[in-house]
Amino acid sequence: MPKKIKLGILGGGGDSLIGVLHRIASHINDNYEIVGAVFNPDLGESIKFAKEIDIPTNRIYNDFETLVEEELKLPKEERIQVCSILTPNFLHFPMAKKLLENGFHVICEKPMTTTYDEAKILQKLLDKSNLVFAVTHTYTGYPMTRQMREMIKSGALGKIQKVDAQYYQGWINPIIHDKSKRGSTWRLDPEKSGISCCMGDIGVHAFNMIEFTTGLQIKSILADLNYLYDDNKMDIDGTVLVRFEGNAKGVIRSSQIATGEENGLTIAVYGDKGALKWEQENPNFLYAMSDDKPVQIYKPGHAYNSELSLDGTKLPPGHPEGIFDAMANIYLGVARAIRGEKYNSGEFPTMNDGVRGLNFIESTVKSHQQGNSWVNLIK
Ligand SMILES: NC(=O)c1ccc[n+]([C@@H]2O[C@H](COP(=O)([O-])OP(=O)(O)OC[C@H]3O[C@@H](n4cnc5c(N)ncnc54)[C@H](O)[C@@H]3O)[C@@H](O)[C@H]2O)c1
Numbered sequence: 457m458p459k460k461i462k463l464g465i466l467g468g469g470g471d472s473l474i475g476v477l478h479r480i481a482s483h484i485n486d487n488y489e490i491v492g493a494v495f496n497p498d499l500g501e502s503i504k505f506a507k508e509i510d511i512p513t514n515r516i517y518n519d520f521e522t523l524v525e526e527e528l529k530l531p532k533e534e535r536i537q538v539c540s541i542l543t544p545n546f547l548h549f550p551m552a553k554k555l556l557e558n559g560f561h562v563i564c565e566k567p568m569t570t571t572y573d574e575a576k577i578l579q580k581l582l583d584k585s586n587l588v589f590a591v592t593h594t595y596t597g598y599p600m601t602r603q604m605r606e607m608i609k610s611g612a613l614g615k616i617q618k619v620d621a622q623y624y625q626g627w628i629n630p631i632i633h634d635k636s637k638r639g640s641t642w643r644l645d646p647e648k649s650g651i652s653c654c655m656g657d658i659g660v661h662a663f664n665m666i667e668f669t670t671g672l673q674i675k676s677i678l679a680d681l682n683y684l685y686d687d688n689k690m691d692i693d694g695t696v697l698v699r700f701e702g703n704a705k706g707v708i709r710s711s712q713i714a715t716g717e718e719n720g721l722t723i724a725v726y727g728d729k730g731a732l733k734w735e736q737e738n739p740n741f742l743y744a745m746s747d748d749k750p751v752q753i754y755k756p757g758h759a760y761n762s763e764l765s766l767d768g769t770k771l772p773p774g775h776p777e778g779i780f781d782a783m784a785n786i787y788l789g790v791a792r793a794i795r796g797e798k799y800n801s802g803e804f805p806t807m808n809d810g811v812r813g814l815n816f817i818e819s820t821v822k823s824h825q826q827g828n829s830w831v832n833l834i835k
Contacts, residue, residue, distance in 0.1 A: 461791055463488040464527070464536035464560075466520050466551050467543030469495035470505040474565060477594070478540050479509070481783035484770075487791035492527060492536050494520055520551045524558050538588070538794060541565055544642045545650050549574040552589075556581040561588040561794055563787070567660050567817060568810030570650030572834075575814040582807050588793040590786060591810040593664040595721060596802070597782030599756035599768040600742040604669045604725070604732050605802050606762035607744075613727025616670055619698070619706030620724045621662035624714035628653075628692050632684055632713060644690045653690035655681070655820045658721075659710035663816045664809055665723045666698070666706065668802070669732075673812075674698045676832045679820035684713065696820055699830075740776055764800050 463482055468475025482488040492515035495502040499518045506516045517523040527536045538561035541551045549569040555562050568591050569575045582589050595601055631637045642648035643657055650656050667673060676699045681691035693711040721736035730746040742754040757773035768785040789803025815833050823831040
C-alpha cells in the first residue's frame with residue numbers, strides 16, 4: 457500500500473451539511489489522512505471540532521491563506537498534498553486559486569465558483585500546472601450511473617433522442633414563505649451563493665449528470681425560473697429546455713419548493729434502440745427499457761456490469777452501497793490521479809465539468825432574464 461495522501465479540509469466543520477460526507481468518503485478506501493484544516497471561520501470553533509473528531513490541532517489554521525503559507529514551510533513529505541474545499545460557494549474561487557498557485561491539488565465542491573469568468577481563471581491556472589482538480593458532482597460516483605455512462609458509450613441505446621433530468625427537493629419551503637427567515641441560509645444570498653440558488657445548487661447536478669451519462673454536450677438552453685416572491689432575489693425552482701447537436705432535446709426540472717420531495721434526482725435517457733432510467737433515492741437499481749422487451753434491472757457488483765461500474769463496488773451484490781461510497785469512488789479516482797496511476801476519465805468530474813457548470817448556471821439566469829429566450833452555451 458502506498459503512503460496515504462495528506463489531505464487538508466477547508467470548511468466542512470461540525471455545523472456543516474457536507475463535511476461528514478467528505479471526511480468519511482476520504483477514509484473509505486484507505487487512501488487519505490486528514491492532517492490540516494480550517495473547518496470554520498472561527499479558529500476556536502475549528503480547533504474545538506478538530507478535537508471532537510480527533511485530528512491533531514497543530515495544523516488547524518486561522519484561514520486558508522495561513523494554511524497555504526504554513527504548509528509550504530513544511531518538508532514536502534509532511535505537507536498537505538490536496539485540499540478539499542467545502543465552504544459556501546463564494547469562497548471556492550479564492551481558495552482554489554491560492555491552492556493552485558501554490559502547487560496543491562484540489563477537490564472542490566460544486567458549483568466550482570460563483571461566476572463563469574472565475575471558472576475560466578482557474579482553468580487557465582490548472583492548464584499551466586501538473587495538478588489534479590476534481591469537482592464533486594457526487595452522483596457520478598454511483599456504480600449504476602457509471603454503468604449508465606458505459607452502456608450509452610457502447611451504443612446500447614442507439615441514437616440519443618430525448619433526455620429528462622429532474623432534481624426535486626422541498627427543503628426551502630419553511631424558509632421561503634417566512635420573510636424573516638430568508639436571510640437564514642447563505643444559499644439565498646447572492647453575495648455568498650452566486651447568481652442562482654436552485655440552478656446553482658442542484659440544477660447544475662442534473663446538468664452534469666446529463667453530460668456525464670450521455671457523453672453529449674448540451675448546446676443551448678431555454679430557462680423559466682421561479683422566484684416565488686417579488687422580493688426574493690434567488691431562483692428556487694425552474695424548468696430548462698435543452699438542445700443537443702442534431703435533433704436530440706431534453707428537459708431539466710429542478711426545484712427546492714417541490715413540497716415533500718427529499719433528494720429526488722432522477723435521470724432518464726431515451727435512444728432509438730432503448731432507454732435507461734436511474735433514481736438517486738434508489739441508487740442500486742438501473743432500469744433498462746425498450747419497446748419490445750420487459751424492463752430489465754441492472755444492479756451493482758454483478759459481472760455483467762462495466763469495469764468502471766465494478767470498480768466502484770466494494771462488496772458482493774446485495775450489500776447496498778450509497779452516497780458515502782459514491783463520494784469515496786470520486787476520492788479513489790483522485791488518489792490514482794495524484795499518484796500518477798492509470799484511471800478512467802469517468803472516475804471523477806474535472807475542471808472542465810466545473811467550467812461547463814458555471815456556463816450552464818449563468819446561461820439559465822440570462823435566458824430567464826431575457827424573457828425566456830434560447831441561449832447558446834459556450835463551447
Ligand atoms: N456534492 C453535493 O451533492 C453537495 C451537497 C451539499 C452541499 N454541497 C456544496 O458544499 C458546499 C458547502 O455546503 P454545505 O451545505 O455543507 O454548507 P454549510 O453552510 O452547511 O457548511 C459550510 C461550512 O463552511 C464553513 N465556513 C464558512 N466560512 C468559512 C471560512 N471562511 N473558512 C473556513 N470554513 C468556513 C462553515 O463554518 C461550515 O462548516 C457548497 O458549495 C455546496 O454547494 C455539495
